[in-house]
Amino acid sequence: MTEEKDEKEMTFTEREQWLRDRGVEIVNPGQKAAESAADGVLSITQQLSKLDVDNEPQGPQADGSVPFVLIPCDDTKPLRTLRVPPKSGGGGDWIPDYIKPHFADSKSIDVSLLQQQATKHFAGGQLEDLAKNGNQISAAAMNAVAAEGSVETFPLVHPSVSNNSQGVYIYLDEVGLLKKLPPNRRATQLATGCGYHPPPQFYGDVFVGRVGSKPVLRNLPFCAGIDTDPAAPWLLAAPQENVAWQQEMNRVTNRQGASQPAHAGTEGTQxxxxxxxxxxxxxxxxxxxxxxxxxxxxxxxxxxxxxxxxxxxxxxxxxxxxxxxxxxxxxxxxxxxxxxxxxxxxxxxxxxxxxxxxxx
The missing domain is CATH 2.60.40.790 (Immunoglobulin-like)
Known part of the structure; x- marks a missing residue:
């Protein structure tokens, strides 16, 4: 197999080998059972290759795994419930590390577009330090990060007293825009429902999960068809909770009128x-x-x-x-x-x- 081979043409085995050749560790229960509490939970790559619409677990299971949701960028594909195994060694949000192999691919990025976006926010992904270098970023360095996979986390709603310290987050390919992946309209609609105006643009497949922050940080169940329903309680409450959170942040940081930066050429500007x-x-x-x-x-x-x-x-x-x-x-x-x-x-x-x- 050569690097020039289109990723869409790769078999499941070829894709895993391509990732391993570039230093991406793919956790298989049979290979890593001694190092993880995730016995019986498939890797993200395996789960995506074995999706069965009639077999989507909705709640906690005996293996300790927790459901979260895939929103494909292809509108014709349904939202799916996947499972993240419990994090080895204790609590925390393990979804970013777990889904990272899904975003590791052979797509090259548009470095010129990155340089235009370098002053914007990279929220907690691996590109944050690279973005600070602006025009000094090399194509080789950026493509190396893209090949390993880089996950950005976007808060749909922040943990607060009113939601029992449970936040809901979108996990996306940090360089999806730079890879020119197609927009994910359903993810943007979800952010709109949470009160973001203008809503952020998401590119490529995204995942959505719930995280509890008290008494310890941990992943909590989030299921397709239940938590993604427009009438889901968390979603109905999200706009008000986000406004309250922003007002509190403005008070603490002494900022007034803080809002998301507008997209280029929008809001009547040329x-x-x-x-x-x-x-x-x-x-x-x-x-x-x-x-x-x-x-x-x-x-x-x-x-x-x-x-x-x-x-x-x-x-x-x-x-x-x-x-x-x-x-x-x-x-x-x-x-x-x-x-x-x-x-x-x-x-x-x-x-x-x-x-x-x-x-x-």
């Missing part, structure tokens, strides 16, 4: 590029190209392709742009504003996906 500006809504992207003199429509040609926009004026190229993601060519339009501004409006092929940038 991003200025070399020879154009752009902004976006959930469903469309708008480009504004300025000219020195009034535009002659007869001399103007605007061409739309799936991921490209080109503007020719008086026989000369004015703009040639390869887009970050696909657009609906049939729904693209352009107008002239004030004589000297060309306004191009493109409908996104995947409505609801906020782009981190407009260029690929």
């Amino acid at each position: 991003v200025e590029e070399d020879n154009y500006a752009w902004s976006q809504e959930d469903d469309d992207v708008e480009l504004v190209v300025s000219f020195d003199n009034d535009i002659d429509k007869k001399q103007l040609k605007v061409k739309f392709l799936s991921k490209n926009i080109s503007v020719i004026y008086q026989g000369n190229p004015k703009l040639s742009l390869k887009l970050y993601a696909a657009i609906d060519v049939d729904a693209c339009t352009w107008t002239i504003d004030g004589g000297k501004k060309l306004v191009i409006t493109c409908e996104k092929a995947n409505p609801g996906e906020l782009w981190p940038r407009v260029k690929e």
Whole structure:
């Protein structure tokens, strides 16, 4: 097997071997029974390869394992309940370590996109230190981290007195955006239901689990179809609890009006590029190209392709742009504003996906 082989073409055995060749430890109960209390609980890779819709355990079992949920990025696939074994040596949240092999793959990352995102928050994953180096990050270093797998934890609701010190968290591939994985709309909808506005964008498969913080930190049951129901008590209470938590954090840190940073080009703001500006809504992207003199429509040609926009004026190229993601060519339009501004409006092929940038 060569590294050039597409990951989708790998068999289960080839995938495990590919991970082991890169130093990723895959825990099999038969191999590691003496080192773990997880006898009888399959590795995350094995569980995902053996999912059975009619055999999803819903509560604690005799082996001590705890259910948590997989939300595939593919909307056609159902949410599934998996199990994390008890952490060897005591309490704690073991889900990040346990699911790490699932995010270890051969996909390369977009280092230029990382450098644009380097000033943003990497919440507790392995990239936090690398991100501080900004433009000094090498492709080799980043791909090495991606090959090992890196897990980011996002709080849907924080532990508090009102929820019996039980938080609910999303666990995601920390470099999912940089790998250009597809957006996970159901995970974003879940965050919206918890009161996040605007909600964060998640990329690729994600997992959701519950963690108790008292009397000790530990994993608690979280099941598909029960805890993911829109009427689940924790979800109904989450918006109010998150507001209360944020207000308390603002009081403690003496910050007022703290909120999530907006996505590029959103909330009515334009991003200025070399020879154009752009902004976006959930469903469309708008480009504004300025000219020195009034535009002659007869001399103007605007061409739309799936991921490209080109503007020719008086026989000369004015703009040639390869887009970050696909657009609906049939729904693209352009107008002239004030004589000297060309306004191009493109409908996104995947409505609801906020782009981190407009260029690929």
